[in-house]
Amino acid sequence: xxxxxxxxxxxxxxxxxxxxxxxxxxxxxxxxxxxxxxxxxxxxxxxxxxxxxxxxxxxxxxxxxxxxxxxxxxxxxxxxxxxxxxxxxxxxxxxxxxxxxxxxxxxxxxxxxxxxxxxxxxxxxxxxxxxxxxxxxxxxxxxxxxxxxxxxxxxxxxxxxxxxxxxxxxxxxxxxxxxxxxxxxxxxxxxxxxxxxxxxxxxxxxxxxxxxxxxxxx
Amino acid sequence: xxxxxxxxxxxxxxxxxxxxxxxxxxxxxxxxxxxxxxxxxxxxxxxxxxxxxxxxxxxxxxxxxxxxxxxxxxxxxxxxxxxxxxxxxxxxxxxxxxxxxxxxxxxxxxxxxxxxxxxxxxxxxxxxxxxxxxxxxxxxxxxxxxxxxxxxxxxxxxxxxxxxxxxxxxxxxxxxxxxxxxxxxxxxxxxxxxxxxxxxxxxxxxxxxxxxxxxxxxxxxxxxxxxxxx
Numbered sequence: 002x003x004x005x006x007x008x009x010x011x012x013x014x015x016x017x018x019x020x021x022x023x024x025x026x027x028x029x030x031x032x033x034x035x036x037x038x039x040x041x042x043x044x045x046x047x048x049x050x051x052x053x054x055x056x057x058x059x060x061x062x063x064x065x066x067x068x069x070x071x072x073x074x075x076x077x078x079x080x081x082x083x084x085x086x087x088x089x090x091x092x093x094x095x096x097x098x099x100x101x102x103x104x105x106x107x108x109x110x111x112x113x114x115x116x117x118x119x120x121x122x123x124x125x126x127x128x129x130x131x132x133x134x135x136x137x138x139x140x141x142x143x144x145x146x147x148x149x150x151x152x153x154x155x156x157x158x159x160x161x162x163x164x165x166x167x168x169x170x171x172x173x174x175x176x177x178x179x180x181x182x183x184x185x186x187x188x189x190x191x192x193x194x195x196x197x198x199x200x201x202x203x204x205x206x207x208x209x210x211x212x213x214x215x216x217x218x219x
Numbered sequence: 220x221x222x223x224x225x226x227x228x229x230x231x232x233x234x235x236x237x238x239x240x241x242x243x244x245x246x247x248x249x250x251x252x253x254x255x256x257x258x259x260x261x262x263x264x265x266x267x268x269x270x271x272x273x274x275x276x277x278x279x280x281x282x283x284x285x286x287x288x289x290x291x292x293x294x295x296x297x298x299x300x301x302x303x304x305x306x307x308x309x310x311x312x313x314x315x316x317x318x319x320x321x322x323x324x325x326x327x328x329x330x331x332x333x334x335x336x337x338x339x340x341x342x343x344x345x346x347x348x349x350x351x352x353x354x355x356x357x358x359x360x361x362x363x364x365x366x367x368x369x370x371x372x373x374x375x376x377x378x379x380x381x382x383x384x385x386x387x388x389x390x391x392x393x394x395x396x397x398x399x400x401x402x403x404x405x406x407x408x409x410x411x412x413x414x415x416x417x418x419x420x421x422x423x424x425x426x427x428x429x430x431x432x433x434x435x436x437x438x439x440x441x442x443x444x445x446x447x448x449x
Contacts, residue, residue, distance in 0.1 A: 008304075008306070011304065012304050012306050012307045015302065015303070015304060015307065016307045016310060016311065016314075019299075019303075019311055019314055019315075020314060023314050023315070023317075023318040026318055026322060027318050027321050027322060027325075030321070030322045030325045030326065031325055033329075034325045034326060034328065034329035037329035037330075038325070038328045038329050038332075041328065041329070041332040044332075045332065045336070133424075133427075133428070136424065143400065178424075
């Protein structure tokens with residue numbers, strides 16, 4: 002009996018030491034890589050935002066002028082971050098990061114840029130999705146130009162009844178063999194446009210253009 | 220164990236890499252690549268293997284990440300094999316493998332964000348890959364570092380071969396292309412690498428979907444058995 006307890010003690014202590022070493026190793030790596038990872042994330046975010054709205058169109062720090070809209074306010078299923086673009090203090094466009102659950106498999110996250118005055122679309126990109134490879138993934142710019150068909154569109158062009166896929170009697174192409182994915186995207190873009198139409202001004206007012214102290218990121 | 224006697228055969232240590240005799244090295248290499256291939260013979264790590272082989276590049280990505288993890292985990296487990304009591308070896312392996320994978324994941328995120336963007340989803344999958352704990356238990360814990368590292372590398376390479384062959388096969392049949400998205404991994408020089416049989420090829424969806432993974436895998440195993448019989 003005593004021998005067993007002795008063995009258990011030894012095992013327990015050595016396992017604890019190994020665990021401690023592992024934790025130290027992971028913690029050190031984490032603290033060493035964290036600043037670089039944050040920097041990379043910020044750069045990638047900016048890269049994605051610039052695809053929707055070219056960098057020459059605005060001059061403020063997009064990542065710092067982000068507000069998050071609650072689902073109650075927007076009617077979307079998830080929280081919606083919005084990036085407000087300005088040039089010399091004047092509102093230019095708002096970029097909505099909209100998540101829709103109406104896709105074929107799981108959530109689709111879109112970046113939708115909408116000009117603040119004309120309410121036309123500056124660009125739409127899919128940033129995250131799990132749609133069927135080869136069928137539902139044609140909304141990626143590497144695979145097809147479909148998503149570019151939203152550029153310069155607005156609620157007047159086509160009018161509201163046209164904001165559907167062709168199968169539902171609207172103006173937007175679906176992909177061969179996949180209707181659910183384009184339908185989800187077209188619907189999400191339409192709802193975002195509707196939301197932007199009514200709330201664009203209050204969005205920019207709520208977030209004043211003078212650089213906020215919290216916006217001073219290193 | 221018979222493995223420990225094998226250790227004593229190696230009398231002439233060389234400074235770098237292989238301190239094992241040529242015949243011995245050769246056996247480890249051939250075991251990893253063919254006779255005891257983790258994908259085709261041991262059938263370990265099927266979950267990530269079947270899940271990511273929708274195309275060639277994804278397969279290659281998971282393969283590279285597996286090679287790194289397997290070599291590192293085998294080396295560390297072999298290095299510490301005298302200090303780990305038998306009773307706690309399994310939790311110890313889990314600890315080592317999880318730490319290595321996390322460290323690799325974080326380092327890649329910091330150093331090669333583009334590559335991490337592609338491989339990011341596969342790296343956590345490696346923790347669930349039983350090839351790694353399997354090699355730790357069956358080989359690394361009983362052999363010296365150089366042999367364990369070689370075994371880890373070769374097993375990883377064998378696994379990678381299955382991944383790219385299956386991935387290439389599924390991509391070729393399923394979408395009629397090869398090396399698509401190579402630029403995501405190799406940068407802009409790889410933009411033109413994509414090979415397409417025919418612009419009008421409509422694709423054969425079954426090959427890309429999960430059933431295609433099982434069918435392709437079955438065919439590969441059958442093919443290996445035929446070659447072995449001859």
